[in-house]
Amino acid sequence: MTDTDTDYDIVVAGGGLAGLSMLYHLHTAGKLGEKRVLLVDPERKEGHDRTWSFWEKGEGPFEKLVHHRWHQVTLHNGNTHCSCALRPYAYKVILSNDFYGYVNRILDKLPNLERRFTTADQFLPTDDKVHFRMQGEGYSATHLFSSLPHPLDYREVNQPYLDQHFRGWFVETDEDTFDPGTAAMMDFRTPQEGETRFFYVLPFSQRRALVEIAIFSNDHLTTEAYDVLIGEYIRANWTRGTYRVTHTEAGNIPMTTYGYPRRRGNHIYIGLGGGAARPSTGYTFYGLQRQLARMARDYPDITDTRVWPEKHLLYDATLLRILQERKLAGEELFVNLFRDNPPARVLAFLNGESSLWQELRLMATTPVGVFGSTFVRELL
Ligand SMILES: Cc1cc2nc3c(=O)[nH]c(=O)nc-3n(C[C@H](O)[C@H](O)[C@H](O)COP(=O)(O)OP(=O)(O)OC[C@H]3O[C@@H](n4cnc5c(N)ncnc54)[C@H](O)[C@@H]3O)c2cc1C
Numbered sequence: 001m002t003d004t005d006t007d008y009d010i011v012v013a014g015g016g017l018a019g020l021s022m023l024y025h026l027h028t029a030g031k032l033g034e035k036r037v038l039l040v041d042p043e044r045k046e047g048h049d050r051t052w053s054f055w056e057k058g059e060g061p062f063e064k065l066v067h068h069r070w071h072q073v074t075l076h077n078g079n080t081h082c083s084c085a086l087r088p089y090a091y092k093v094i095l096s097n098d099f100y101g102y103v104n105r106i107l108d109k110l111p112n113l114e115r116r117f118t119t120a121d122q123f124l125p126t127d128d129k130v131h132f133r134m135q136g137e138g139y140s141a142t143h144l145f146s147s148l149p150h151p152l153d154y155r156e157v158n159q160p161y162l163d164q165h166f167r168g169w170f171v172e173t174d175e176d177t178f179d180p181g182t183a184a185m186m187d188f189r190t191p192q193e194g195e196t197r198f199f200y201v202l203p204f205s206q207r208r209a210l211v212e213i214a215i216f217s218n219d220h221l222t223t224e225a226y227d228v229l230i231g232e233y234i235r236a237n238w239t240r241g242t243y244r245v246t247h248t249e250a251g252n253i254p255m256t257t258y259g260y261p262r263r264r265g266n267h268i269y270i271g272l273g274g275g276a277a278r279p280s281t282g283y284t285f286y287g288l289q290r291q292l293a294r295m296a297r298d299y300p301d302i303t304d305t306r307v308w309p310e311k312h313l314l315y316d317a318t319l320l321r322i323l324q325e326r327k328l329a330g331e332e333l334f335v336n337l338f339r340d341n342p343p344a345r346v347l348a349f350l351n352g353e354s355s356l357w358q359e360l361r362l363m364a365t366t367p368v369g370v371f372g373s374t375f376v377r378e379l380l
Pocket of ligand 1: 013014015016017018019040041042043045049050051052053054118119120121147148149249250251252253270271272273282283284285286
């Protein structure tokens with residue numbers, strides 16, 4: 001640290017989902033008090049740029065922001081149709097604009113929180129501080145939580161890796177089309193093209209839904225190509241009538257057991273850049289909230305920075321390897337898991353909160369030879 005460094009107790013670099021959630025949990029745990037706190041991000045996140053879906057039991061920390069919840073979901077492939085009652089879980093959706101607005105309003109009232117609309121870089125942890133730079137000036141923090149992106153090139157990752165790339169349309173139909181009580185969680189009725197391709201349909205009313213295609217592969221499509229697939233899917237499975245696309249969203253989530261950095265001294269990596277996406281599904285929201293709430297409770301003595309239990313990362317490496325090498329087709333694997341198990345067992349597993357007994361029972365319903373040999377390979 002130089003004499004001219006400005007010092008903070010807590011710095012959060014990146015004010016998207018992870019950065020805002022970190023500050024929210026520190027605030028609700030009563031840890032911000034008189035601390036000098038800085039949030040740095042070139043933009044103030046406000047709009048509807050993503051839609052977070054996840055499942056949980058009971059009420060979560062952002063329950064009042066839930067835009068819609070479903071207790072019933074369906075899964076389809078050409079051969080099998082499953083309709084699953086989720087209780088005690090519910091499948092929930094939060095719109096990013098509601099989340100950003102709510103958390104930003106709380107943070108705006110904190111007298112000790114300073115915001116800077118710029119970038120932070122050159123992070124350098126020393127024994128008791130983390131040094132960094134903003135606009136050429138030196139700063140330091142006792143704890144620095146960063147959620148900056150960590151770009152990966154799948155060709156250089158020596159671990160199972162699949163991108164999950166997706167594009168969704170918010171549609172409004174002219175006739176009653178959807179059942180707002182049932183979400184289509186995975187619908188594989190689209191040409192698979194040697195990949196894992198599925199739709200999910202989240203109906204908010206009989207005439208309004210999010211229809212999104214997700215593809216697990218390292219070859220991305222053009223916007224027009226996703227749009228053709230979405231249009232064909234709606235026409236084949238939902239309506240031949242007229243509808244309007246009122247909003248779109250798109251993105252990519254790397255699904256990988258790559259060893260993302262977790263911490264260097266008191267520089268703690270959070271969010272996607274800290275490995276918060278569940279490698280086998282890409283779901284991030286639930287695991288991230290659980291991790292950040294725990295770290296906020298533990299602050300300032302944070303020792304456990306894990307998002308997913310280690311054994312689950314081994315299961316994920318196995319599953320990803322099977323999908324990447326097409327040892328089993330994703331459309332069979334996921335639908336059969338729900339067909340052959342109580343949904344709560346599958347959801348507990350995917351949230352990383354299952355018992356060993358549940359995991360063994362789940363695995364007994366999969367093609368044991370393929371899973372067993374791939375598991376041993378990943379273990380070694
Ligand atoms: C369209 C979309 C839909 C998704 N849907 C789901 C879903 O349904 N369920 C789910 O669980 N997950 C979902 N995800 C995945 C994941 O939950 C989100 O990507 C989530 O926003 C990740 O949070 P984050 O904080 O890591 O990244 P972001 O929210 O992207 O935040 C990173 C922030 O860092 C800032 N930044 C970058 N560089 C710097 C710098 N040098 N200094 C300071 N700030 C910087 C950026 O401006 C940005 O605000 C979705 C992702 C997308 C893109």
